[in-house]
Amino acid sequence: MTKQSLEVSRLIHADKEPKIGIPEKDREGVIKILTELLCDEYVLVTKTKKYHWNVVGPDFSELHKFLEEQYEEMDEIVDKVAERIRTLGGQTIATLSEFTQYTRLKEDPGSYPDTHTMLANLLDAHEATIRILRGNADEADEKYHDMGTNDFLITLMEQHEKMAWMLRSYLTEKSH
Template structure:
């Protein structure tokens, strides 16, 4: 069936490939935030347990919206752990400490990495691929990640 959204097949393919990488990053960040929620220890346990929960709930919504955007431009979203690990720019947790500061620092760096990746795709999606909808969509995601990063960073002062 022909896709009638006004974007060439080649452009939709290129955008979908970048969105698949973003989805993988979002999934890994979600998993790492869940890990922080489940395993944080220390005198600030309760407040940090709730804080990480609020963060992973927002990341869950982001993941869903990225996957749905991939589908809306006519492609299938990756949905296996293997595909996510092959596509992600992020790494698994390297520090085995379960204190809030360790989790906060690592999650903050991951948000920064995602923000940088998104920022690098805003203009190409619009100008090179003529997909203004996805460009606008990821601009909103970038703003959400900037706010999530701010919340993490505020705990580190």
């Protein structure tokens, strides 16, 4: 599937424009950033749930609970990203086809890897998200002059850094 360009103009809410000191053109840029992030976050939640449902082995109970904690935290992130879009006067996309169309993360349909590969795949996805967030935070501030979204994205980046650290620590522990 070829990734299509996101049409931001259709995501701007037609009702009353928020008067929050960010011009519409800048809000459009930030809404595009947040919408692509929403897609990435949703795909990452789904991948984590897939692995939560399909994990097996001697550490099943521990990993099942661990992955549940991670996807619950990411469910909250998804909600916060959608609410940030709405705060800026945007509309949130909310269909599976749109999420998969605009995500930058790789899915693995039909694949049921071993536990180590599951955790490594999740670590890779979190680290990719961290790199994206790092660039998006700078862009929100420097290009679109939206310090609120900059701060918001930095907070999300820190959450993903912690989740990545936990995955990395588990992988390190289990490889010895």
